[in-house]
Amino acid sequence: xxxxxxxxxxxxxxxxxxxxxxxxxxxxxxxxxxxxxxxxxxxxxxxxxxxxxxxxxxxxxxxxxxxxxxxxxxxxxxxxxxxxxxxxxxxxxxxxxxxxxxxxxxxxxxxxxxxxxxxxxxxxxxxxxxxxxxxxxxxxxxxxxxxxxxxxxxxxxxxxxxxxxxxxxxxxxxxxxxxxxxxxxxxxxxxxxxxxxxxxxxxxxxxxxxxxxxxxxxxxxxxxxxxxxxxxxxxxxxxxxxxxxx
Amino acid sequence: xxxxxxxxxxxxxxxxxxxxxxxxxxxxxxxxxxxxxxxxxxxxxxxxxxxxxxxxxxxxxxxxxxxxxxxxxxxxxxxxxxxxxxxxxxxxxxxxxxxxxxxxxxxxxxxxxxxxxxxxxxxxxxxxxxxxxxxxxxxxxxxxxxxxxxxxxxxxxxxxxxxxxxxxxxxxxxxxxxxxxxxxxxx
Numbered sequence: 001x002x003x004x005x006x007x008x009x010x011x012x013x014x015x016x017x018x019x020x021x022x023x024x025x026x027x028x029x030x031x032x033x034x035x036x037x038x039x040x041x042x043x044x045x046x047x048x049x050x051x052x053x054x055x056x057x058x059x060x061x062x063x064x065x066x067x068x069x070x071x072x073x074x075x076x077x078x079x080x081x082x083x084x085x086x087x088x089x090x091x092x093x094x095x096x097x098x099x100x101x102x103x104x105x106x107x108x109x110x111x112x113x114x115x116x117x118x119x120x121x122x123x124x125x126x127x128x129x130x131x132x133x134x135x136x137x138x139x140x141x142x143x144x145x146x147x148x149x150x151x152x153x154x155x156x157x158x159x160x161x162x163x164x165x166x167x168x169x170x171x172x173x174x175x176x177x178x179x180x181x182x183x184x185x186x187x188x189x190x191x192x193x194x195x196x197x198x199x200x201x202x203x204x205x206x207x208x209x210x211x212x213x214x215x216x217x218x219x220x221x222x223x224x225x226x227x228x229x230x231x232x233x234x235x236x237x238x239x240x241x242x243x244x245x246x
Numbered sequence: 247x248x249x250x251x252x253x254x255x256x257x258x259x260x261x262x263x264x265x266x267x268x269x270x271x272x273x274x275x276x277x278x279x280x281x282x283x284x285x286x287x288x289x290x291x292x293x294x295x296x297x298x299x300x301x302x303x304x305x306x307x308x309x310x311x312x313x314x315x316x317x318x319x320x321x322x323x324x325x326x327x328x329x330x331x332x333x334x335x336x337x338x339x340x341x342x343x344x345x346x347x348x349x350x351x352x353x354x355x356x357x358x359x360x361x362x363x364x365x366x367x368x369x370x371x372x373x374x375x376x377x378x379x380x381x382x383x384x385x386x387x388x389x390x391x392x393x394x395x396x397x398x399x400x401x402x403x404x405x406x407x408x409x410x411x412x413x414x415x416x417x418x419x420x421x422x423x424x425x426x427x428x429x430x431x432x433x
Binding site for chain 2 (some may be wrong): 029036054055056057061068111115116117148149150151152153156169174188189191192228231232235236239
């Protein structure tokens with residue numbers, strides 16, 4: 001059986017990256033006029049859309065909280081996002097789990113106490129899946145929330161890391177993801193150095209775990225640097241064009 | 247942190263020892279941090295040596311809070327209350343409306359047990375009111391029990407814009423028919 005060579009003798013990965021290198025990131029804000037905030041985010045070949053509505057009146061009766069806003073998240077994958085077309089990817093086990101995980105992430109970050117009795121809806125759709133979709137969705141949602149002007153404690157960024165053939169790798173793509181090694185999605189608050197999401201399903205030794213964890217943190221920091229720099233740039237341009245942000 | 251710098255959420259912009267946390271900021275461990283993307287602005291406060299530090303952002307979402315003056319459209323009236331849609335909070339238009347309720351006892355300050363809702367508001371009227379409580383799970387409770395609160399815009403049976411004549415009457419300019427309303431005193 002011929003095995004794919006995940007790490008070349010030169011130490012490069014299948015797509016030519018070094019182990020600690022994240023994929024190319026690009027994003028755009030404010031795509032939709034109906035949503036309060038929206039973002040298109042691409043990380044390598046993974047492409048996602050996020051739209052934020054709210055704070056608005058609670059739609060489900062009895063769900064509203066008198067002292068804070070409630071957050072709704074919906075993660076879905078477009079039928080054409082994967083190699084083989086799927087009939088309907090909506091509301092399956094996996095997307096429900098990811099929706100809950102993302103909701104919990106943002107519940108700890110958004111200053112919900114400012115908007116009692118309202119709800120904030122975050123919708124995310126994967127347009128093209130190439131590994132790391134849940135991390136890409138968190139980044140896209142984070143940008144969409146910023147675009148909507150919803151106050152947050154910090155700029156959440158997320159990145160996954162894994163280990164193949166004993167080498168820790170950051171930001172796995174689909175081929176590396178399907179190698180069956182451990183996958184560790186992580187979301188951090190970069191300015192406060194806090195973790196707000198950490199998942200891992202597989203077993204790792206403490207030493208390997210530390211290594212993978214370090215890789216994920218590095219990936220998050222790289223992504224944060226790119227997102228933050230571009231965001232400041234875009235906002236600066238807006239300020240210069242309009243002289244004011246209001 | 248200098249003025250007019252663009253900051254992102256989580257950036258430390260000052261300390262509570264030197265500044266007061268304003269809009270678009272929050273405090274954590276004695277530090278003031280930005281909560282939105284925008285420019286840092288400091289403002290002087292009269293008779294205080296600390297300055298207010300704010301982050302001026304692109305758009306701000308407002309929600310009704312206790313004590314805020316709102317504009318609302320009457321949707322439905324019953325003998326007990328008038329149901330309204332809050333469309334404007336403190337002079338800022340909302341993206342989506344919030345449901346509100348003006349109960350019989352909150353229409354005016356005096357003779358509150360003699361209030362007849364239908365002689366105070368009609369569906370379609372625009373009312374200026376104050377939020378008195380967050381109310382039940384569905385709607386905010388509003389009150390018009392002040393001179394400057396009440397109907398600010400209404401249409402007559404003939405479809406004309408009503409003109410206020412007293413604190414409880416409005417007149418149609420076409421038919422000169424007087425209709426009963428809890429009229430807001432123009433300030």
